[in-house]
Amino acid sequence: MFERIVNRAITSPKRILLAVTFLAVVCGLVGSTAVDHLLAGGQLSQNSESARANQLLSQHFSQQEMDLTLLVRAQAGIDDPTVARTGTQLVERIRSSAGVSSVLAPWTASRSMARSLISSDGKSALVVAAISGGEEWAPKNAKAIANRVEGTDDGLTVTAGGMAMVQSEIADQSQRDLLVMEVIAVPLSFLALVAIFGGIYAALLPLVVGGIAIAATLAELRLLTSVTDVSIYAMNVTTALALALGIDYTLLLLSRYREEARLCGDRNQALRRAVAKAGRTVLFSSVTVILALSALTLFPLYFLRSMAYAGIGVVAVAAVSTVVVAPALIALLGDRIETLDLYAPLRRRLKGKRDGAAIAVSADITQNFWYRTARRAMRNAVPALAGGAAVLFVLAAPVLGIRFGMPTERILPSSSTARQVAEAVQSEFRVNPSDVTSIVLSDAGSVGTPELSAYANQLSLVPGVQSVNAPDGAHQDGARVGAPSYVTGKKDAVVWLTVIRSPTIEAFSAxxxxxxxxxxxxxxxxxxxxxxxxxxxxxxxxxxxxxDKLPTVGALIALSTLLLLFLLTGSVIIPIKSLLLNLLALSAALGVVVWIFQEGHLGAFGTSPTGTLVLNMLVFVAVLTFGLSMDYEVFIVARIREQWLASPQTRADNAEAVARGIATSGRVVTAAAMLMCIVFAAMSSAQVAFVRMFAVCLVVAVAADALLIRMVLVPAFMGLAGRWNWWAPKPLAALHRRFGLAEESPHGLAAAPSSDRDESG
Known part of the structure; x- marks a missing residue:
């Protein structure tokens, strides 16, 4: 397959590039409207107790799962006749707006309930509108209403907040953050690529591959919106991941091409060898990432499924573009790919054949920094393993205290109007709508008022309950204290009670x-x-x-990882080692996230810590981190195995294969990690806290994986294991000989190793 692809790239590069350009333009046109069809929801379970309760509230009481809370300020006072008249007109305007099911306001509510909607100083009021459309469309409906009523009019100043506006502002801010990230990431990545490759043409290759991946994935997302719900947050993932993997895969291919060109001196032959070897690694690596991301489709929340759609599309297109488009560009450019080479004067001065770029291979590989690092790790295997693992365990320790919550207004910047409204409600009003728990009693037609009152009294005795509102009145400390102070009702054998939580109890806390x-x-x-x-x-x-789905998803990812690495290596030891080390690196990255964003250390990186983390985003970043870790594992293990198969396969040969494999791939992995960190670090400019958390987690994970796991722990373990690295039981060895994906050596798979026959490396 690879031979046919590269031969076509060599003989007909212009046809390939014209076809790809046409497809990219079509995808760009289709994907240009994707943002208008993506939704701001996907984080709520639609098959749950709360969903059933919300459905009853909608059917019987015109309530919805999302609300628009308007903060109305009037210097003359809320009870002023003129203010009351204008406020009533405001309520009517809101009630007549599309998507509004009901409106609660002090000028139209009962006297006892109105007190809960007026601030302690009497100069501010809350207007709470139930917005239809669910989490998918309610934010857009709320934004349309807010655009109509916000501002100052006839003595009233209106500011919009509430759950629907929080979700709307998160979506809008994410799109602004995406533009900022692109402005930062693309130029910095290009400059870093120029420094690494040494030339401008070569540096453009990864950006071309990344651009194609972005266009194709946006088109994919747009088409998917016609058959299923897709979250708008998939846009952020698409751009960042496309740039990162475009750089990752193209860097591997181009570095191998330059290496082969130096060895054989024929560019076409070098391109054939590079695509055959690096292309196999790229496609195999992409399959491992795709399988990890595809497990996200098992979750019932379309937020996570959307991340899977975007991630799978990006990885697949980036991998295919690397083995199809990049070879065609290399063939078309020919020798010109080395023009505008910043390192050419230096090489001429040194009169050496060594490439001055950071991904060059040293003439004497034993003098290579990565070779010496690997040898040092193998000579001190036990201390290296113990020390490296200890560092990762220390970083992972905060994970033990992890707490989960939902996105609230505090993940937005302080300039957000929705956040300002929430903070004002918290400090100025008796009742915060966000602190209200609704209890819906179905099949309650035969339940009398005394029974309902007794139930409300029992609820009011629960610690931390400020009051309970039932149809017969408000209840506090086990007794009825007067008329309802907040919404409640009874209709068609359905009863609605509202429990007001004490403001001293923080949301999502223990x-x-x-x-x-x-x-x-x-x-x-x-x-x-x-x-x-x-x-x-x-x-x-x-x-x-x-x-509930996490164990199944985790098991599927682990099994697919073990199977794919077995097919690549023919070993049962290396896949298990890779799985354990990747989990350790992932735990360390999550521990750093908990320490910073949940516990608030380092100023929470400029965000406002809520004491919880958003589980959906954590799951996605964990799966993506695991997949990217496998990316580097495949890069390195493929080169180590290549060296091992070319050797007599003694214990000393194992150590040399490990050192040489890391020496030839270490530069690529380190450079790729640095560039990936640049892309993800650009995402840390986001003003939405969980996007910044996503970026920091990936930067920490990629850096730890490339520098500590691959350069220290992997050689230490493989040096210690010796020939056992390549062992598999006879039935599995036979299976690998038949179905394995890697080239075989004449020696075949290693037999069970002897303990001390060979000299230690």
């Missing part, structure tokens, strides 16, 4: 979770069935939906 469990433990009046919803219940349900 006391909040304990309170929710205690509320659940209060028995509902027979024969009614209680279903809960609200911020805390939504978070609990969404996290449970992810955590």
């Amino acid at each position: 006391p909040a979770r304990n309170q929710l469990r205690a509320l659940h433990a209060v028995p509902a009046p027979h024969p009614a069935v209680a279903q809960f919803t609200g911020q805390e219940q939504l978070s609990t349900d969404s996290n449970a939906a992810v955590l």
Whole structure:
């Protein structure tokens, strides 16, 4: 397959490039409208208790799972007749807007309920509108309404907030962050590529591959929106991952091409060898990443499935472009690929054949920095393994205290109006709509007022409950205290109660979770069935939906990784080693994220720590990190195996193969990691906290993997294991000989090694 591809690239590069250009333009046109069809939701479970409760609230009480909370300020006071008249007109404008199911405001609510909607100083009020459309369309509906009513008019100043506006502002801010990231990442990546490759033409190759991957994936996402829901956050992943993998894969191919060109002196033959060897590695590596990302489609939340769609598209197109488009460009450029070479004067001065670029291979490989590093790690294998593992375990320790929550207004920058509204509500009002838990009793037609009152009294005794509102009134400390102070109702055998949480209990904290469990433990009046919803219940349900699938997803990723690495190496030891080291690196990266973004160290990298992390984003970044770690593992193990198969396969040969494999791939892996870190570090400019968390996690993971795992722990382990690295039971060895994906040596797979026959490396 590779031979046919490269021969066509050599003989007909212009045809290939014209065809690819045409396809890229078509994809660009199709994908240009993707952003208009992507949705801002995907983080709530649609098959859960909270979803069923929200459905009952929508059917019987015109309530929705998302609200638009308007903060209305009036210097004359909310009770001023003129302000009341203007406020009533505002309510009517909102009520007549598309997507509004109901409106709660102090000028139209009962007197007892109005007090909860007016600030302590009497100069501010809350207007809470239930917005239809679910998490998919409610943010857009809320934004349209906010655009109509925000501002100052006739003595009222209106500012928009609430859950729907928070989601809308997160989506909008993410798109602005994406543009900033591109402005930072592309120029910096290009400059770094010029420094690494030594030439401008060569540096453009990865950007071409990345650009094609972006165009094709955006077209894929646009087409997918016609058959399924796709999250808008997939856009951010598409751009960053396309640039990173375009650089990663093209760097591997071009470095191998230059190496082969120096060895054989014939550029066409060098291109054939490079595509045959590096192309195999690229495609194999891409399959490992795709299989890891495809496991995300098993989750019930379309946020995670969207990340899988984007990631799979990017990886597949980047890999295919690397083995099809990049060879055609190299063939078309010919010797010109080395023109505009910044290192040419230096090489002429040194009169050597050694490439001055950072990915060159030293004439004497034993003097190579990576060769010496690998040898040093093997000579001190036990201390290297113990020391490296200790560092990673220390970094991973904070993971033990990880806590999960939902995205709130605090992940937005302080300039966000939705965040400003939330902070004002928290400090100025008796009731914060975000702190309300709704309890919906179905089949409650035969339940009388005394039973409902007794149930509300029991709920009000739960620690941390400020009040419980039932149809018969407000309840505090086990007794009815007056008329309802917040929304409640009874209709068609369905009863709606609202529980106001004390402002001293922080959302998603351990006391909040304990309170929710205690509320659940209060028995509902027979024969009614209680279903809960609200911020805390939504978070609990969404996290449970992810955590329920996590063991299955993890097992599938682990099994596919073990199988693919076995097919590549023919060993059972190397896949297990790779899996364990990758998990260790991933744990270390997640530990750093918890330490910074949950616990607030290092100023939380300019964000406002909430004491929790968004589970959906953590799962995605964990899977992606694992896949990228396997990327580097394949790069290095493929070169080590290549050296091993060409040797007599003694223990000393194993050590030499490890050192030479790392020496020939270490420069590429380090350069690729540096460039990938540049791309992901550019994402840390994002103003949305969980996107910044995503960037920091990937930077830490990639850096630790490339510098500590691959350059220290891998050689230390493989040096210590000796020929056992390549061992497999006879049935599996036979299976690999038949179905293995790597080239075989005349020696075949290693037999079970003797313990001390060969000299140690």
